[in-house]
Every structure is written in C-alpha cells, then in structure tokens.
Amino acid sequence: MIAEAIRRGALADYAERFTTLYETAGSSVSIRELPFLAQLNLRVDAGDTAVMGQVTDYLGFSLPLTPNTASQAGDRRALWLGPDEWLIVGPDDQATSLEQALRGGLGGAVGSVVDVSANRTVLEIRGSKGHDLLAHGVPIDLDPGAFGPGCCAQTLLAKAQVIIERRDEAPAFQLYIRSSFASYVADWLLDAARAL
Amino acid sequence: MLIPCPWCGDREDIEFKYGGAAQIAYPANPDSADDAAWARYVFFRPNPKGKMAERWVHSAGCRRWFNLVRDTVTHEITPTPAAEERR
Secondary structure, eight states, rough: OOOOOOOOTGGGGGGGHHHHHHHHHHHEEEEEEEOOOOEEEEEOOOHHHHHHHHHHHHHSOOOOOOOOOOEEEETTTEEETTEEEEEEEOGGGGGHHHHHHHHHTTTTSSSSEEEEEETTEEEEETTTTHHHHTTTTSOOSEEEETTTTTEEEEEEEEEEEEEEEEOOSSEEEEEEEEEHHHHHHHHHHHHHHHOO | OOETTTTTTEEEEGOOOOEEOOOOOOOOTTTTTTTTHHHHHOOOOOOOEEEEEEEEEETTOOOEEEEEEEEETTOOOOOHHHHOOOO
C-alpha cells in the first residue's frame, strides 16, 4: 500500500454547512474558508532603517509601521502584529519564494523569518450582516469608521485568539484562526449566524 | 474596563494579562545580597490602596509588556508617558 499525502483545509468538513448558511442567509452573510495561504512571521528591528529598506526591496512593498494596519502589493500583504513583528501573507505556492525574499532582505541582521502557514487558516466573512455577526463575539469596534480598509487587529473572538482584517471597501472580513481553534470558531460563527 | 495598550490603544481587559507590581529593583550587588535582600526582591510586593505601578501584557493582541498606573480602588488608569510605558 502506498501512503498518499492528502492536504485538507482545517475547515474542509464545514464547506457544506457554509453553503447551507449561504442558501438561507443569502447575500446578507456568507462564510468561506481560504485555506493554504502562505504565511510567514517576520521579526526585525523596525528602527533599523537600512534593514527595513532591504526588506522593502526584496519584498516589493514596505511593511506597515502604524499599529494594526496592513500593506499590500498585488497578491502579497503584510499585517502589523507588533512593533517588531509582521505576518506576511501570500498565495499558496509562494511560501518558499516569500521566505527566500524575507531572508534576503534580513541579510545578517538580527531577526527571524518563520513559515507559519500551517498555524492558521483564514475564514472570509462577507455580506452586509458580517459586521453584526462578528459583533456578537468581538470586543473591538469593527465599524468602518473605526476599522476601515487596510485595518487589521489581533483580538479575541468568543475567547479564541484571532487576527481580523478588512482588506478593502467591500463588506468583508478576513479572520485568521489557529487551526486547532478553527472548528470551534466555525461552530460558534454558524450558531451566532442563526441569531441574525 | 478598557486598558490603554501603548501600541493598540484602548482594548477590553479580557485581552490582557496582569504582571504584578512594576519597578521592582533587582539587587544592586547580587553577589553580596543576603537572604533578607533576596527575600525582599522575590517575595515582597506593594499592596497599596490607591495608585499602583503595574505590569500588563496585551496577550491576545500585540503581546507586548508595558507599564501603567492603576488606582486599586477606582480602577482609574493614569496616563503614562509613552517612553515610560513601552518598557
């Protein structure tokens, strides 16, 4: 018997339930998993302008220095996680190229680049009631006035640590959830969606 | 209760963990510190009724430690200069 490696998203089993939600709630709220995104944790001294410049050159865009914001270029994005810490996100097949770019940018400077792609899966919550759904369990203000396009935040959703991001003007949030918490968060969201 | 993270701004207290009293000075000459001096450093903590300098960590957010001054009676938090709190 030949062992076969099968890759499954952390929430592959929930696809049907997400579809059912879409069929009942329509365009007001929908949930889908965006599995297998390349995610890299970068730590580097933000005060070292030479290294930050190199990282910008290798990466193709500059890291956000304002807390709780994201920057992007094409299909790559960088989320602020801390004053010396970022999450670089790209498409599935770019984990290696992103890692090489970040290592090149870091050069010999003090810092680290870690592939954390398997650490989190991403849920996209889309629709006019997506904000209401998250407001059931998130302690921060997600109103567009306080949390507009390009904002991200690390917070708690129903006691589970999540990163929430609003990419653009569209009524959609990206939730970065720890893989081990993914089914709990998905169950919680589906339950909360019934109360909308 | 809202706690002002020096990086993320005001956040709910459930996102934070408490780190006890701030400004506990390490013995100046650890080689010559006697048991009483070590005991004072390791075990003795202020327990004021009123303003207290404290360590907090934004554990569910940016995971940074910082200092703030909280009134233990009213929970009122006194603003701290950025250079002092981001340590």
